Amino acid sequence: MTGVTLTSAGLDPRRRRILFRCWHRGIREMDLVFGQFAENELPTMSEAELDEFETIMAEEDNDLVRWIMGTWPTPEHLQTPMFARIAAYKPDFDTPRIPE
Numbered sequence: 001m002t003g004v005t006l007t008s009a010g011l012d013p014r015r016r017r018i019l020f021r022c023w024h025r026g027i028r029e030m031d032l033v034f035g036q037f038a039e040n041e042l043p044t045m046s047e048a049e050l051d052e053f054e055t056i057m058a059e060e061d062n063d064l065v066r067w068i069m070g071t072w073p074t075p076e077h078l079q080t081p082m083f084a085r086i087a088a089y090k091p092d093f094d095t096p097r098i099p100e
Contacts, residue, residue, distance in 0.1 A: 027061040
């Protein structure tokens with residue numbers, strides 16, 4: 001998935017804003033992680049989950065990509081079920097290999 005497939009037409013203003021921010025992070029890897037997560041999870045998230053999601057989104061992208069990819073240990077304040085759910089949406093960043 002490389003772009004928005006979830007329409008924002010049926011979403012409340014907060015969810016529309018979050019969806020846009022997820023696909024416009026500034027680092028393409030984070031666009032893919034947060035965008036895919038939002039596509040699948042945003043419509044059914046509770047207000048408390050939205051709060052936690054926005055808190056995680058406020059972290060620096062360069063740090064987030066390292067934590068999500070596992071190159072840096074996840075800080076204690078992000079060792080939460082929500083962060084684990086987001087990290088599970090890791091796209092395959094490796095270039096696909098053409099079979100020989």
